[in-house]
Amino acid sequence: MSTAPTETISTNEPTEENVEKIDDEEKHILSSYTKIEELQKFSISGTDIKKLREQGFYTVESVAFAPKKQLMDIKGIGDGKVAKLQEAACKIAGKMQFVKAIDYFERRSDIVKLSTGSSNLNELLGGGVETGSITEIFGEFGTGKTQICHTLCVTCQTPASVGGGEGCALYIDTEGTFRPERIAQICDRFGLDASDTLNNISFARAYNSDHQMKLLSEAAQLMSESRYALVVVDSATALFRSEYIGRGELSVRQQMLGKFMRELLRLCDVFGVAAVITNQVVSTPDALSFKASLKPIGGNIIAHASTTRIFLRKGQKNARVAKIYDSPNLPEIHIDFLHFLLTNLHVKKGLSQYQVQHNFISCSIIKKKRNPKKHYIFEIYKKV
Ligand SMILES: Nc1ncnc2c1ncn2[C@@H]1O[C@H](COP(=O)(O)OP(=O)(O)OP(=O)(O)O)[C@@H](O)[C@H]1O
Numbered sequence: 001m002s003t004a005p006t007e008t009i010s011t012n013e014p015t016e017e018n019v020e021k022i023d024d025e026e027k028h029i030l031s032s033y034t035k036i037e038e039l040q041k042f043s044i045s046g047t048d049i050k051k052l053r054e055q056g057f058y059t060v061e062s063v064a065f066a067p068k069k070q071l072m073d074i075k076g077i078g079d080g081k082v083a084k085l086q087e088a089a090c091k092i093a094g095k096m097q098f099v100k101a102i103d104y105f106e107r108r109s110d111i112v113k114l115s116t117g118s119s120n121l122n123e124l125l126g127g128g129v130e131t132g133s134i135t136e137i138f139g140e141f142g143t144g145k146t147q148i149c150h151t152l153c154v155t156c157q158t159p160a161s162v163g164g165g166e167g168c169a170l171y172i173d174t175e176g177t178f179r180p181e182r183i184a185q186i187c188d189r190f191g192l193d194a195s196d197t198l199n200n201i202s203f204a205r206a207y208n209s210d211h212q213m214k215l216l217s218e219a220a221q222l223m224s225e226s227r228y229a230l231v232v233v234d235s236a237t238a239l240f241r242s243e244y245i246g247r248g249e250l251s252v253r254q255q256m257l258g259k260f261m262r263e264l265l266r267l268c269d270v271f272g273v274a275a276v277i278t279n280q281v282v283s284t285p286d287a288l289s290f291k292a293s294l295k296p297i298g299g300n301i302i303a304h305a306s307t308t309r310i311f312l313r314k315g316q317k318n319a320r321v322a323k324i325y326d327s328p329n330l331p332e333i334h335i336d337f338l339h340f341l342l343t344n345l346h347v348k349k350g351l352s353q354y355q356v357q358h359n360f361i362s363c364s365i366i367k368k369k370r371n372p373k374k375h376y377i378f379e380i381y382k383k384v
C-alpha cells in the first residue's frame with residue numbers, strides 16, 4: 001500500500017526548514033508504536049515473537065498493554081516468559097508510569113483531530129474527530145452516519161494543517177453500504193486524486209460477528225506495516241444485534257460486543273488511530289414525558305468504550321441535527337448541520353429544480369464553482 005497523498009493539496013514550497021519540520025512531525029506520528037521484532041534486543045527469541053504475531057500481537061505496545069492472562073493463553077508461553085516479555089515491552093514502550101498532568105496536557109495538545117467535512121460539526125467536536133480514541137455516531141436511518149464515515153476516509157489522508165491525519169483509512173463494513181464511487185465524489189471536493197485516495201483505504205465487508213472480530217486482528221497487522229489514521233466500523237453493533245436475539249442471549253451478546261470494543265480501543269492506544277463506529281437506535285417509551293425517546297444500542301458496553309458520542313437526528317426541512325451525547329471534555333450542545341457536499345452534478349435542468357428534487361429549498365448556497373471536468377460543485381450549508 002502506498003503512503004497517503006499528502007503532497008496533493010500542500011501549497012508550501014519545500015524549503016529545508018519545511019522538510020525538517022515535516023520529518024520531525026512524521027517521526028512523532030510514527031514513533032507512537034514499535035514493531036514487535038524490537039523485543040529481540042531484550043533476548044526474546046524469534047520463535048516467541050512468531051507465536052505472538054500469530055496471536056495478533058504485532059507491536060511492542062500491544063504486548064505491554066495486554067493483560068497477563070491473555071499472554072498466558074498463548075501456547076508455549078508460560079508464566080515466567082510472560083513476566084520477561086512484559087518487562088521488556090514496558091521498558092521499550094514507556095508510557096506505563098505516572099506522569100505530571102502538565103506533561104500529559106502538553107502531549108494531548110499534539111493530538112490530531114480529523115475534519116468531518118462540516119465546519120459546524122468540527123466546531124461541535126472541538127476541532128474534529130479525536131485520534132487515539134473511539135467516537136460513536138448514532139442515529140436513525142438516513143441521518144448521515146455513513147456519509148460522515150466516507151468523508152473521514154478522505155480527510156484523514158490530508159495534511160494535518162488542513163484537518164487531516166496524513167495516514168491511510170481502514171473501513172469495516174457490516175451493512176454493505178461502503179461506496180467507492182462516493183469516495184471519488186468526495187475527493188473532487190478536496191482536490192485529491194480519487195485513485196490515490198482509494199488506494200489508501202483498506203476495505204473489508206464483515207459477514208458475521210466472529211468475522212468482524214477477526215478483521216480487527218488483521219487490521220492490527222496492516223497498521224503495523226503502514227501508517228493509518230482512521231479505522232471505521234459501520235455499524236459496530238448490527239451483526240451482534242442480528243445474531244444474538246432475545247433476553248436469553250443478551251448477556252453473551254454484551255460479552256462479545258465488549259470484547260470487540262476492547263480490541264478496538266487497543267488499536268487506538270497502540271497505533272494512535274481515530275476509531276469511528278456507527279450505531280443504530282431503538283425507541284424506548286419514556287414514562288415521565290409519555291414520549292418515546294431514541295437510545296443507542298449496546299447499552300453500557302458501548303457507552304463506556306466510546307469516548308465521544310454524537311447523536312444525529314433529522315431536523316425540520318431535511319436539516320440534520322448533531323448533538324454531543326457524552327464526552328469527557330465537550331458540553332452537551334447541539335447544532336444544525338447539513339454536511340452533504342453535492343458533487344459532480346451535471347446541472348442541466350437548473351439549480352432550483354435540483355434543490356426542489358432534494359428538498360434543500362431552505363438551504364443557502366455558499367459556494368458554487370466549476371471544476372475542470374465541467375461539473376458543478378455545491379456546498380450547501382444551513383445556518384442554525
Ligand atoms: N452523493 C450524495 N449527495 C448528497 N446526499 C447524499 C448523497 N448520497 C447520499 N446522500 C443522502 O444521505 C442520506 C443517507 O445517509 P447515510 O447513508 O449516511 O445514512 P445512515 O445514517 O448511515 O443510515 P443507515 O442507518 O440506514 O445506515 C440520504 O438522505 C441520502 O439522500
Ligand SMILES: [Mg+2]
Pocket residue numbers: 145146147175177234
Ligand atoms: Mg449507514
